Amino acid sequence: MKFSFFHLMPYPYLPDDYDEKYNSSSLTFPNKHFDPKLGIQLYKRYLDELEYADKLGFDGIAVNEHHQSAYGLMPSPNIMAAALARRTERARIMVLGNAIGIRGNPLRVAEEIAMLDLISDGRVDSGFVRGIGWEYFGHSISPTRSRARFNEAHDLIIKAWTSEEMFQWVSPNYEYRYVNLWPRPVQQPHPPVYIPGAGSTETMKFCAERRYTYMSVYAPTRVVRMWFDGYRKAAAELGYVPDPERIALSIPVYVADTDAQAHAEARPAVEWLFHKGLKIPGELASPPGYMSAGSLRGVIAAGMRAFSQLSYEELLTQGYAVVGSPDTVARRLREMYDDLGGFGQLIALFAIGTSTHEQIMRSAELFATEVMPVVRPLGVAETTPAAP
Amino acid sequence: MPNDAPAEEYLELAGGRVHLFRGGEGEPLLFLHAAGGAGEWHDFHRLLASAGFDVIAPDHPGFAKSDDFPDVEAIDDLVYHYLDVIEALGLDRPHVVGASFGGWIAAELAVAAPAQIGSLVLLSAAGLRLPEHPVPDIFLMTPGELVATLFHNPPPAPAEPAAPDIDAILAAYRDASALARFCWSPYLCDPKLERRLYRVKAPTLVVAPSDDRLIPVAHALRYASAISGARFAEVADCGHAMYFERPAEFADLTAAFLAEHSVGLPNGVSR
Numbered sequence: 336m337k338f339s340f341f342h343l344m345p346y347p348y349l350p351d352d353y354d355e356k357y358n359s360s361s362l363t364f365p366n367k368h369f370d371p372k373l374g375i376q377l378y379k380r381y382l383d384e385l386e387y388a389d390k391l392g393f394d395g396i397a398v399n400e401h402h403q404s405a406y407g408l409m410p411s412p413n414i415m416a417a418a419l420a421r422r423t424e425r426a427r428i429m430v431l432g433n434a435i436g437i438r439g440n441p442l443r444v445a446e447e448i449a450m451l452d453l454i455s456d457g458r459v460d461s462g463f464v465r466g467i468g469w470e471y472f473g474h475s476i477s478p479t480r481s482r483a484r485f486n487e488a489h490d491l492i493i494k495a496w497t498s499e500e501m502f503q504w505v506s507p508n509y510e511y512r513y514v515n516l517w518p519r520p521v522q523q524p525h526p527p528v529y530i531p532g533a534g535s536t537e538t539m540k541f542c543a544e545r546r547y548t549y550m551s552v553y554a555p556t557r558v559v560r561m562w563f564d565g566y567r568k569a570a571a572e573l574g575y576v577p578d579p580e581r582i583a584l585s586i587p588v589y590v591a592d593t594d595a596q597a598h599a600e601a602r603p604a605v606e607w608l609f610h611k612g613l614k615i616p617g618e619l620a621s622p623p624g625y626m627s628a629g630s631l632r633g634v635i636a637a638g639m640r641a642f643s644q645l646s647y648e649e650l651l652t653q654g655y656a657v658v659g660s661p662d663t664v665a666r667r668l669r670e671m672y673d674d675l676g677g678f679g680q681l682i683a684l685f686a687i688g689t690s691t692h693e694q695i696m697r698s699a700e701l702f703a704t705e706v707m708p709v710v711r712p713l714g715v716a717e718t719t720p721a722a723p
Numbered sequence: 724m725p726n727d728a729p730a731e732e733y734l735e736l737a738g739g740r741v742h743l744f745r746g747g748e749g750e751p752l753l754f755l756h757a758a759g760g761a762g763e764w765h766d767f768h769r770l771l772a773s774a775g776f777d778v779i780a781p782d783h784p785g786f787a788k789s790d791d792f793p794d795v796e797a798i799d800d801l802v803y804h805y806l807d808v809i810e811a812l813g814l815d816r817p818h819v820v821g822a823s824f825g826g827w828i829a830a831e832l833a834v835a836a837p838a839q840i841g842s843l844v845l846l847s848a849a850g851l852r853l854p855e856h857p858v859p860d861i862f863l864m865t866p867g868e869l870v871a872t873l874f875h876n877p878p879p880a881p882a883e884p885a886a887p888d889i890d891a892i893l894a895a896y897r898d899a900s901a902l903a904r905f906c907w908s909p910y911l912c913d914p915k916l917e918r919r920l921y922r923v924k925a926p927t928l929v930v931a932p933s934d935d936r937l938i939p940v941a942h943a944l945r946y947a948s949a950i951s952g953a954r955f956a957e958v959a960d961c962g963h964a965m966y967f968e969r970p971a972e973f974a975d976l977t978a979a980f981l982a983e984h985s986v987g988l989p990n991g992v993s994r
Contacts, residue, residue: 363863472863477907479900618863623899631896635889 336714337580337680338707339395339429340388340699344381344415345612346405347689348373358616361404362469368405377408380692382418384685387696389423391703395460397429397682402437402466403473406612413447420455428455431529431550431682432462436481437474441488441509445495445516452520459522462529462550463489469619479624482537484508496525529583532562534637535630536569543569543577550583550682553613556654556674558637559584563675579679579714584671587656588683589690590701594659600694601658602647607688609642609650656687661705668710679714729764729772734781736807739790743781747772750841750986751817753809754780755825758861758902759873760967762787767966770974776818776981781808783825785901787894797905798850798913801828802835809839816841816986819925820977822965823938824849824902824911830923830946831916837924841986844928844977845946846965847938852912856941860910862903875934875962920949927953928980930973932961954980 349360350368357364385396398415401407409415412430419428428451433444451459465485471478487506494502494514501515520526528547532538533554539562542549549566551559563582570577587608591597621631642655650656654674657667672678685699729746744764752771761782772778784792784804795804805828809817818841821829826848833840849858859872870877906912927950931943940957947955958965958972966973 471907472860475908477903479904479907616865618865622862623896623903626896628893628897631893632889635887635892 336710336712337394338702338710339397339427339680339682340385340391340393341397341399341429341431341585341682341684342381342385342686343399343401343406343612343684344377344408345608345686345688346374346377346408347607349405349611353611357614359469359614359619360406360612361401361467361615362473362619364405366403374408381408381686382415382422384692384695384699385415385419386422388685388699388703389419389426391699392707393426393699393703395427395429395682396423397431399431399462400434400464400466402434402470404469413444413451416451416459417454420451420458423458426458427460428458429460429529429682430462431460431531432464434464434466434470435488435492436465436485437470437476438488439474441491442495442511442514444488445492448492448526449496449516449518449520452522452526453518457521459520459526460529461526462531463492464531465625467615467620468622468625469615471622471625472619477624478622480508481625482627486541493525493528496520531585532566534558534562534565534633535627536565537627539565539569542566542581543573546577546581548581548583548680550680551585553585553587553609553642553655554639556671558639559654560675561637563678567676579677579716582678583680583682584675584678585682586654586671586684587687588664588681588685588698588702589656589658589687589694590661590664590698590706591694592660592701594663597659597663600690601656601687604688604690604694605650605656605658606647608684609645609655612688613642615642661701664702665706665709668706669713672710672713677714681710729768729778729780734808734811736804736811738792738794738804739784741781741784741790741808742788743779744768745777745779747774747776747778749775749777750981751812751814752776752778752981753805753814753817753819754778755805755819755821755828756780756783756786757823757825757965758898759964760822761789761898765966766970767974770970771820771978774974774978774982776978779812779814779817783828783901785904786898791901795905798827798831801905802831805832806836806839818842818844818981818984818986820844820846820981821848822846823963824906826850827911827913827916830920831913833923833925833927834916834919837922840925842927842981842984843923843925843950844930844980845943846930846973846977847932847935847940847943847963848929848946849906849911849938849942850913850916851942851945852909852914852917853939853942853945856939858911858938858942859936861937862899862907872936873962873964874968875932875960876968917945917949920946921951923950923953926980926984928956928976929953930956930958930965930976932963932965932968933957933959934961935963937963
């Protein structure tokens, strides 16, 4: 099992009337509520936490991209990765990922990741995401073009990284008469690619065909199981069994010395994350054309409730988060490992919502020293249960 | 065929099938529906048909029972699509009546092919970019907010169904996705349309509801001033839903204007 320390960099200082007055922390939540002076402290603190995870022995430290949102303060994940590249030595620097569906100029992403790959001495992982629905409002990109833009941008970036000849790129959404990447990345054939999936069979097939790491988004274990099985099935149809390391569970994790302490500290933070940070009405989540008819039918049929309707207890029992003492968390992760048919990477969100710096540092430390050694042997090829 | 029972037909074009309603006898009247209102034959259509017009009401590409037409990506493609429709139906200078989103298409048709349009009626048409009179973002509205925006007197909300009707949700999402394909950005407009409106040769009536909370009346006034000789009319106590809210008033204004501007075909019959 490989472990990464994932950060969303939330802005936790929401106004007291947030619940009544605002329907989301994103897109239309007024930026007058952002205090730049607090922002300075948050960035310093959050980068310190990621750097500490490197020292603790996490295999990776991970950042992502969100726009116009108190949920996450990283409109450019590559800037965060650049800051980390020079201050860390060992951990993989995971950009999970660049939202290439909404980028006006995806060649810029190929350039920046190549730069990061060199600055980090080949430690960068490159996730690609479509961007959440609200970001298509925020950046005025038609969600009806999301899938095509994502696919074209992906193909362009991979070709830009791997080609040693200048080429011309023409696709429905992009035209480049000269693609000639300077610098080229050091990892061969290119930095490892991570793609998040949320049930789309197209995405499972896309990842399986390219042997990319397929990572879950926040969902109940029973639903993530269907996604992981879908990826394994897509691989089986291509005639191979995927390395468990290509399957990544993404989940908030909180560890304290005792279960009681862990729950007392994690409850407000987990509730903040799912009830405030992830308060996303349907109009913002799935604008027209963002989802295929098949995916939308699947989502409705899965009957998942909105995050805001799930209590802290439900979030834990359904597998949206893992909280407890080191023993409890290790046991729960083993259970989830079995329930999910195995996985080889855990992308753990330790900086949950309103958690304090001290809580996060202690949680990560306990995890690294007491949970990691227990769970480490899982998720390598020999121990993985056979796919059904 | 009784006047109030339209025929339902499918028109085969190179890119797919167009579903349309057709009812009434008289000069051809091509009706281009609003973002809402695909796949339905309303009182408004029935009243126009009984006023003596051959009312042809197709569903736009990607809406209701029409095929997706994935190559129809933007407003310029929609213009060619409707020129294809007019040709395939063998219509000679039809009256073109468009509401809201359909009004935008109608205006673009009259700009692109002024000789092929008999007369033009724009019912609170979208299509102009007037930053000082912005159109609220319909894609960001909840169903309740949308109803409150569209109606002068919003109807009571229907009871929540016990279980979601997946097919109905998917059909509404498909219509909205088609709309987003054509007008996400630039939002519900063609920035070049206004300066091209001088090309419109058809006699034109511009109608606005008095209480339009979606497309401010300034848009209709701009159309009326930019199209040479256009007439302007307002329907009182009515919201952007127009022919949903006051079908008789909209049908009467439209029919009276079109009757004044008969294209003069033999016996007023085109087919």
